Amino acid sequence: MGSKTLEIEDAPAHDGPSTAGPQPAGGEPRGAHLSRDGDGCMGSKGAADGDDDDEPHDAAPALMKTASAVSNKKKKRNRPRRKNKASVPKQSSPPRVPLHDIFPSGNYPVGELLSYGVASETTIRTKAPELRYEAHRSLEDSAFLNDYRKAAEVHRQVRQSVQQTVKPGQTLTDIAVGIEDGVRALLGNAGLEPGHSLQAGMGFPTGLSLNHCVAHYTPNPGRKDVVLQHEDVMKVDFGVHVNGWIVDSAFTVAFDSTYDSLLAAVKDATNTGIETAGIDVRICDVSSAIQEVMESYEVEIRGRMFPVKPVRNICAHDIKQYRIHGEVFAIETFGTTGRGFLRDDTGIYGYGLSHDAPRAVALPLTSANRLYKTIKENFGSLVFCRRYLERLGCERYLAGLNCLVSNGILEPYQPLVDVPGSYSAQFEHTILLRESRKEVISRGNDY
Numbered sequence: 001m002g003s004k005t006l007e008i009e010d011a012p013a014h015d016g017p018s019t020a021g022p023q024p025a026g027g028e029p030r031g032a033h034l035s036r037d038g039d040g041c042m043g044s045k046g047a048a049d050g051d052d053d054d055e056p057h058d059a060a061p062a063l064m065k066t067a068s069a070v071s072n073k074k075k076k077r078n079r080p081r082r083k084n085k086a087s088v089p090k091q092s093s094p095p096r097v098p099l100h101d102i103f104p105s106g107n108y109p110v111g112e113l114l115s116y117g118v119a120s121e122t123t124i125r126t127k128a129p130e131l132r133y134e135a136h137r138s139l140e141d142s143a144f145l146n147d148y149r150k151a152a153e154v155h156r157q158v159r160q161s162v163q164q165t166v167k168p169g170q171t172l173t174d175i176a177v178g179i180e181d182g183v184r185a186l187l188g189n190a191g192l193e194p195g196h197s198l199q200a201g202m203g204f205p206t207g208l209s210l211n212h213c214v215a216h217y218t219p220n221p222g223r224k225d226v227v228l229q230h231e232d233v234m235k236v237d238f239g240v241h242v243n244g245w246i247v248d249s250a251f252t253v254a255f256d257s258t259y260d261s262l263l264a265a266v267k268d269a270t271n272t273g274i275e276t277a278g279i280d281v282r283i284c285d286v287s288s289a290i291q292e293v294m295e296s297y298e299v300e301i302r303g304r305m306f307p308v309k310p311v312r313n314i315c316a317h318d319i320k321q322y323r324i325h326g327e328v329f330a331i332e333t334f335g336t337t338g339r340g341f342l343r344d345d346t347g348i349y350g351y352g353l354s355h356d357a358p359r360a361v362a363l364p365l366t367s368a369n370r371l372y373k374t375i376k377e378n379f380g381s382l383v384f385c386r387r388y389l390e391r392l393g394c395e396r397y398l399a400g401l402n403c404l405v406s407n408g409i410l411e412p413y414q415p416l417v418d419v420p421g422s423y424s425a426q427f428e429h430t431i432l433l434r435e436s437r438k439e440v441i442s443r444g445n446d447y
Contacts, residue, residue: 203239338422
């Protein structure tokens with residue numbers, strides 16, 4: 001382009017000698033411009049006699065203009081590229097990236113939305129126009145829904161990591177601590193300062209119940225640590241809360257395909273319960289549907305067939321703010337190869353404040369009064385365990401703990417077991433019975 005720009009048609013004639021010979025069509029012969037114009041540069045010998053070398057050539061302004069244009073174009077081409085917007089980070093393994101970094105908008109995924117089925121006159125007590133709207137209005141509040149959906153997304157990401165990484169040879173303490181560390185990291189809240197655990201954190205201690213222990217076992221200080229075996233069937237039950245709204249969901253892990261039918265029976269029964277549940281549907285109708293599905297399965301263990309029985313004295317429950325019982329519902333089913341009736345086992349799973357617990361206590365034991373203040377500030381009405389107390393730095397607290405229990409201020413929870421030698425499984429989801437449809441808030445692509 002530079003050469004073409006220098007050949008200006010309107011340039012003035014020069015006094016130099018003309019070229020001999022005919023002019024070819026289309027312009028001067030090759031090299032003629034050199035004898036006429038020199039090398040085409042300013043101040044060249046090709047200028048006419050008497051021209052002052054200090055005077056600018058007529059083509060100079062055009063040359064300068066062209067050079068400037070070329071320079072500008074080069075600058076445009078060399079302009080630094082715009083930096084791409086920061087990409088949204090992916091979750092790490094194990095999960096430790098806070099959820100607000102992965103969802104910068106602050107809006108979290110909606111759970112599975114299901115329509116209410118057509119119920120018979122004997123199943124539902126009220127018609128749609130007569131539904132108790134005031135009781136369910138809070139379920140449509142956007143802040144409430146977003147809190148619940150955030151807690152559910154934390155639960156999904158943590159549990160999917162557990163499903164991918166848990167293996168025989170791990171201790172139950174390592175598994176439980178890994179789950180709880182993941183929950184706190186994703187929530188961006190370590191929960192070590194007074195009141196922080198009440199903003200967001202664990203809804204209750206992680207349950208890791210093996211085989212005939214059906215529910216409410218967690219590893220605690222002072223007890224021999226249990227190592228997970230290949231032949232174990234482990235129920236993993238943990239809750240995540242945001243502003244006191246608890247997502248309660250559970251699943252079962254088995255490494256031996258022998259127990260596949262047991263797990264399938266309980267998962268199918270839980271999904272049946274979810275499909276049956278609805279506003280003002282009787283609990284007995286939901287339980288009947290669950291029982292019918294579960295009892296249609298059987299499992300062969302070491303050459304012997306066992307019917308899968310539903311557990312009779314533990315069932316679904318509602319969930320209140322900062323409590324595991326309230327307006328929102330958790331559909332959980334337990335299946336067992338044992339009797340189907342549970343009893344309390346030795347040891348303690350966790351503790352929770354009694355419903356009529358006072359604001360403050362003045363007990364004879366100073367350590368009990370000090371411990372009660374710690375419990376109120378960090379857990380409120382949420383269930384906690386000894387591991388959580390030691391994580392906060394509590395020492396020599398056992399006497400105070402027993403004092404609070406003996407005075408009816410704390411309620412202890414024990415592990416629940418079926419007959420030794422039996423195997424059990426559990427699946428659970430939290431559902432919101434909203435005005436027009438139900439939302440399975442904890443549903444994931446895993447279960």
